[in-house]
Amino acid sequence: MTVSAGLLQALRDVVGKEHVLHKPEDLLVYELDGTIDRSLPDAVVFPGNTEEVQAVVRACNGFDVPVTPRGAGTGLSGGAVPTRQGVVLATARMRRILDVDPVERTATVEPGVPNIQLSEIAAEHGLFYAPDPSSQKACTIGGNVAENAGGPHCLALGVTTNHVIGMEVVTASGEVEWLGSHGPDPVGYDLRGVFIGSEGTLGIATKVVVRLVPVPDTVVTLLAIFDDVESASETVSAVIGAGLVPAALEMMDRVTLQAAEAGLRCGYPPDAGAVLLIELDGIEEVVRGQVTQARAACNEHGATEIRTATEPAERELLWKGRKGAIGALGRIAPNYYLLDGVVPRSRLVETMGEVARISEGYGFPVANVFHAGDGNLHPCLLFDEREPGTTARVLEAGAAIMRVCVEAGGALTGEHGVGFEKNRFMPWLYSETDLENMRRVRGVFGNEGAFNPCKVLPEGTGCGEMAHQQGALAAAGPDAYV
Amino acid sequence: MAASETPGWPLAEDAPDTADLAKCVHCGLCVNACPTYAITGLEVESPRGRIHLARAVAEERIPLTEAVQGHWELCLQCRACEAVCPSGVPYGRIMERARAQLDAAPPSKGWERRLRRFALRNVIARPRVLAALLAPVRWFARSPLRGLLRRSGVLRFTGPLGRLEAQLGRPGRPYRPRDNAGDGDVALFTGCVMSELFGDAHRASMRVLERSGARAFAPRGQGCCGALSAHDGDLAQARRLARANIATFEASGAETIVVNSAGCGAAMKEYGELLAGDPDSADRAEAMAARVIDFSEYLAGRDLPAGRLEGRIAYQDACHLAHAQGISAEPRALLGALDGCELVETEGADMCCGAAGIYSLIQPAMSGELRARKAAQFREHKPDVIVTANPGCQMQYEAAVREAGIEARVLHLAEALDSE
Structure with missing residues (x-):
């Protein structure tokens, strides 16, 4: 036990008794994220705002107890596992949308907001938030900032660091600072860039300003089916070589396809050797030309079948399989x-x-x-x-x-x-x-x-x-x- | 499963299957689908947390404590997590078996569990006792006394009784199997509370089935499906009820068993699973489960002349229809085909309303939080009619409508389709 009664009391004083967990049964699930590594924390604390985050960090520092930040615990490298026990600082209570500005095309949110929610609220303005990790229905923006999260749609639009303009952070030493800016052009050293992807080792983002981008006019998703991974890989090079930058370009092999189809019934051919999901978006005329080019590349490299999805429901079905593919492996x-x-x-x-x-x-x-x-x-x-x-x-x-x-x-x-x-x-x-x-x-x-x-x-x-x-x-x- | 494999469980034969538990790869994709996580923000109140506790108990890392019990009992068993789980974790089955352990050796609230078990076994599962008990309830629902009590405000101080009053609609006559015990090609499942308090929905179901060209009847001898007992962990009782229904419906000769209550339909489609360990019944249970079809699922494949219903309709998914049976498009399509109506999608239509069988009685605080979310949506969208497909949900929406302070009728899907 590295958390003393004194620290426990200090944490309760900051956030309230009901927002500190310390019973062994309550702590168990906080020993893991989406990976293999495990380590039990001594306490989990849920601050509700920046000041409370700051006070929690300072209290832990004062007692010389390790702090491990946690979003939704969907991470895949053990980042939220409290390797040296101590206190897990969870952002689950900080899930307010503070501002959406359709003119500037930005949103300001707290770190516990789930990734998907940003796109949902932006949708009413014809906008969306581009980085889309496969865990986007659960994972939080704070966690995305820590891991510099990517996703299938980051090929053309870039990863988290390309979409976060600025952040309020509580540093490891317990200072509240602003990194980056509210506008697009910060000057001086890019501390925002240093912080994003620092995997929760430099501090905790407490407010995040993200860029929202317009929902494209036309989106076409192609599912190209191949006999083997080699032909699919050659097609990838051919598509990029043809000068196309698809919104997404994803590959799945036979084992994955079988699991995804068994688990999610999304219409994948379970006997194929590999498939490519190619998504093209933009202005209709341009997309039409790109689809022709992409199909040609697929055919040239031995695609046995190419399916085209244009309706949102059809496209969503194709993506459902891809986004759930990893979890579906639990079936086999x-x-x-x-x-x-x-x-x-x-x-x-x-x-x-x-x-x-x-x-x-x-x-x-x-x-x-x-x-x-x-x-x-x-x-x-x-x-x-x-x-x-x-x-x-x-x-x-x-x-x-x-x-x-x-x-x-x-x-x-x-x-x-x-x-x-x-x-x-x-x-x-x-x-x-x-x-x-x-x-x-x-x-x-x-x-x-x-x-x-x-x-x-x-x-x-x-x-x-x-x-x-x-x-x-x-x-x-x-x-x-x- | 051998007892030695599960040293941590007090009731080895109904212990959560280690293979079921191992299916969870703790990816966390379920957490935001979970209503209790949405309200509390605590992972220990999420599916991943509850499964992890079950694993810890199975592996003897922790004993079965009062805290573990609390986390399992706060689960609504809405199975929204199952619908989003890419690994296909049979969460509902895990939780039923986890609760069977609580039933065998409750760390706390033992008398509450015993009382519940008694009521489920001796009231709900006994048609005559249930009928006798609910007759005065039906009378009260339509009596002037009710209005008087409401206005006096005294109901606020009566705890669970007051909460039940808020959920009570204006039930019509009961509808029991003997009311239509002839024969036909389609058997209607009438259930327990549904047949006593939702007779109107059954009569509407019969008319709609006939309009779709079916010859429907309600076989005598059928009873409670056992879902309430199973969800509470009384699997022995659930199996008894399942066996009785299997015998009844085998004797009925009906090819198809139509169920208009989502919770019952989900349970009956899983009879095969429930009785898998019983050599005498396993095959028959599978065969019966294969004949069970939800009311809307059945109608979706038939030619139903469009009815007419004026106004704005907000359809609210019953969890055991949308999540456990994967049926959410069919009811909407049927409602959309009604003349004169406008379908309104409210946010969180597929999130649990907090009724969850007997949950609203035993977890009033969490149930109330979830009901308030529905009420807020109703206040915002002001629907004229709220439609769902499960009796418990219907009762919860009666209370939510009152909480929202709007004028809206709450109808079973069959009643909405029956309007002309």
């Missing part, structure tokens, strides 16, 4: 380990081969979903954690796959973050000097190591490293600087 295996790596598009086919080889070597079936347009892979290793030793082996296999991505000239994460899951792999990409510079950035925001500890950067001790994680690292190779 009790657990999956969802990886998030990036490779240059030109290395896609070869990397896929390596992924297949590694997962086969470890004996784990693999399902692949990817944001093919930007080379963002999501291999999912299927396993059963109830078999002893399996979790350690699946982490080992995951580490080997990440290694392959890095060696192909890619990155450790496209959108899920480094979190606790992959902090040990950071030396594959960065020198000790790079990492030290990043630590100094933390210091600027007052994080002495207790604010969302053990995330992003490799830590020496005190992070409760589990033996299997050490094993995973050892198996993946030496900590070479790539």
